[in-house]
Amino acid sequence: MTTTEPAVSAVGDWTPEQLEEYGRLLLTRLREHFETLRSQPVTTDRPAKEIRELFDEPLPEQPQDFTEILDRTWDEVRPHLTLWNHPRFHAYFANSSSGPAILAEAATAALNVNVMLWDAAPAAAAVESTVLRWLCEMLAYPGDGDAVLVDGASLATLYALAAARERLGGFDVRRTGMAGGPTLRVYASDQTHSSLDKAAITLGIGLDHVVRIPTGREGALDPVELAARVRQDLRAGHRPLAVVANVGTTSTGGIDPVPAIAEICDRHALWLHVDAAYGGFWRLADRIRPHLPDLSLADSLVANPHKVLLCPMEASALLTRHRDALTNTFRLVPEYLTTRHEDGSVDFMNYSLQLGRQFRALKLWWLIKSFGVRGIAGRLDAAAGLAGRLRAAAGNTPHWQITNPRTPFPLVCLRYAPEGLSPQETDDLNRRIHHRVNAGRRSYVSHTVVDAGYVIRVSIGNIHTLAEDVDALWAELTAAAAEEGKSL
Ligand SMILES: Cc1ncc(COP(=O)(O)O)c(C=O)c1O
Incomplete structure (x- = not known):
């Protein structure tokens, strides 16, 4: 090495001490994230162009402090995600990232x-x-x-x-x-x-x-x-x-x-x-x-x-x-x-x-060992039970149909079908209910089209989802149906 070369610490990776220090900062953020997750919006309401603008920045020439990068991630990235690991995320196939796997x-x-x-x-x-x-x-x-x-x-x-x-x-x-x-x-x-x-x-x-x-x-x-x-x-x-x-x-x-x-x-x-x-x-x-x-x-x-x-x-x-x-x-x-x-x-x-x-x-390996196969099975059984709760609520409410009653999986396809509407009108109504629920940002669902027409798809599978989350979703669905029904 010549004397003109910079010292390794000046150009190299974080020191192990820094890694630990910043790691702790991240873990603190994650702890707060999970402690407050249920009350946070599942998704963003910002238009795509604005989100693109937030990150439309020049290539960084100079090093930035990690604490600033972390702050920015928390202040600007995280709020504009659709949070799949949220207990009220029920779209597509709701999945989980559990502690050991993280x-x-x-x-x-x-x-x-x-x-x-x-x-x-x-x-x-x-x-x-x-x-x-x-x-x-x-x-x-x-x-x-x-x-x-x-x-x-x-x-x-x-x-x-x-x-x-x-x-x-x-x-x-x-x-x-x-x-x-x-x-x-x-x-x-x-x-x-x-x-x-x-x-x-x-x-x-x-x-x-x-x-x-x-x-x-x-x-x-x-x-x-x-x-x-x-x-x-x-x-x-x-x-x-x-x-x-x-x-x-x-x-x-x-x-x-x-x-x-x-x-x-x-x-x-x-x-x-x-x-x-x-x-x-x-x-x-x-x-x-x-x-x-x-x-x-x-x-x-x-x-x-x-x-x-x-x-x-x-x-x-x-x-x-x-x-x-x-x-x-x-x-x-x-x-x-x-x-x-x-x-x-x-x-x-x-x-x-x-x-x-x-x-x-x-x-x-970490998660199977940490939970054991019995622990995993218990959690999956609980999700299946929550889907049963939603099916029971919908089954007991006039005008709501479950269009996939035979599936054993915690995937509930719902259609609100008040009398007197054509299939096309019922499709439009369900599309509006779906979009209204998602626009509320407290729960998030997706849809599909089956023989019956446009249906709202509710997938239950997040490890953090509890009965209160399913009840909250049901309340939002019925409130959205009532609101959208007014304009008929
Ligand atoms: C039944 C089925 N098969 C395959 C896929 C594709 O899965 P992946 O996203 O892992 O490629 C999906 C995705 O949802 C699925 O539902």
């Missing part, structure tokens, strides 16, 4: 290991393997096949279909691509998540070859229709590849008849991928488990800890009971990634497209 995220960043190769992060790969085995146990899914944590269910489904295609045989997609290969067909209900379409686009299957089977009122795939469509495609010379079945559809929490679908898949050597991104881990709840099909029938399964398992984004489990199904699809090892192999080592880079991988398993 701290694990910080530890993960501090350790900053890359779980691509065994040698790159030995214990992290071992923890991931164990966590995946635990997740298989929770889902009653065979734990001796391939499994990997990925960022979300969309990519999990993409990877599952790639594995299905790899196993299909008859053409070498790795070498020759899709050119000259058969026309592959994938089947799913019209309620299946749009990630399937994205997977079909990406894999070169094509949207025209995703065969959407219409569903009835319960939002479940009709296996008779499925079998007919497969036979028709075989006659036309197509190559049926896979069926994607749902355990918990996005709109209404519908469940496809997995055993009947599995039989059809067996008959025609089709790969069965089950999208249990939402529904899978609800299996832990005593009230829900009896209503769920046997997930072990699936050739591959996706279930999202980040939707249900009290775990922050991003964590999704892709499981297949076929050993080597993922590694045969994704293993490709250039010289610079060649390492020694040792009995028991696992190279997670071979299980998906991702090379550099975060130590995602740590947050799951």
Whole structure:
């Protein structure tokens, strides 16, 4: 080092003491955040342009004090978020970031290991393997096949279909691509998540070859229709590849008849991928488990800890009971990634497209250990009970309909339908009720459109949600219905 070089402390990272000091500041903020969260707005009322303007700032040339950055985050970022970890957030699929997992995220960043190769992060790969085995146990899914944590269910489904295609045989997609290969067909209900379409686009299957089977009122795939469509495609010379079945559809929490679908898949050597991104881990709840099909029938399964398992984004489990199904699809090892192999080592880079991988398993390891599977099950059961409370309130109130009465999941689709309105007028009314509730910023819900029309979707799944939050939401819904009803 020459004397003209600055001292390391002048250009380097915070000192460990600073890290602790600032960490405490952050933890104090988080403590206040959680202590007051229930009384804070769930979302912002600022227009998008104003929020953009708040952060439309030049590239910082000079260092800023962390306390100022933290203040600004609290004063300007946090108030203009939609707070998913709020007890009154009921939109999309309400999820949770729990204490142990929050701290694990910080530890993960501090350790900053890359779980691509065994040698790159030995214990992290071992923890991931164990966590995946635990997740298989929770889902009653065979734990001796391939499994990997990925960022979300969309990519999990993409990877599952790639594995299905790899196993299909008859053409070498790795070498020759899709050119000259058969026309592959994938089947799913019209309620299946749009990630399937994205997977079909990406894999070169094509949207025209995703065969959407219409569903009835319960939002479940009709296996008779499925079998007919497969036979028709075989006659036309197509190559049926896979069926994607749902355990918990996005709109209404519908469940496809997995055993009947599995039989059809067996008959025609089709790969069965089950999208249990939402529904899978609800299996832990005593009230829900009896209503769920046997997930072990699936050739591959996706279930999202980040939707249900009290775990922050991003964590999704892709499981297949076929050993080597993922590694045969994704293993490709250039010289610079060649390492020694040792009995028991696992190279997670071979299980998906991702090379550099975060130590995602740590947050799951911490939270599963901290709560125990019984503790998690109790919390999920409590959420299911709260949904029952809302269903009872709506069921006992004139003009309110529950349009998905059969779902076992804590997802309640509500429609306010006073007599004398046309379906279009009822749709408009429900849209206005939905927007009025969200504009109040005390609770937050989303919507979907089903056979009955526009419905307000209430998902209960945040670890902090209590009966008082559900009662508050119900009061807001009925007040909004009364207000909007006045103008009819
Ligand atoms: C049933 C279902 N499958 C897949 C997805 C996609 O999940 P992700 O956001 O993890 O990619 C969703 C998202 O809500 C979903 O509801």
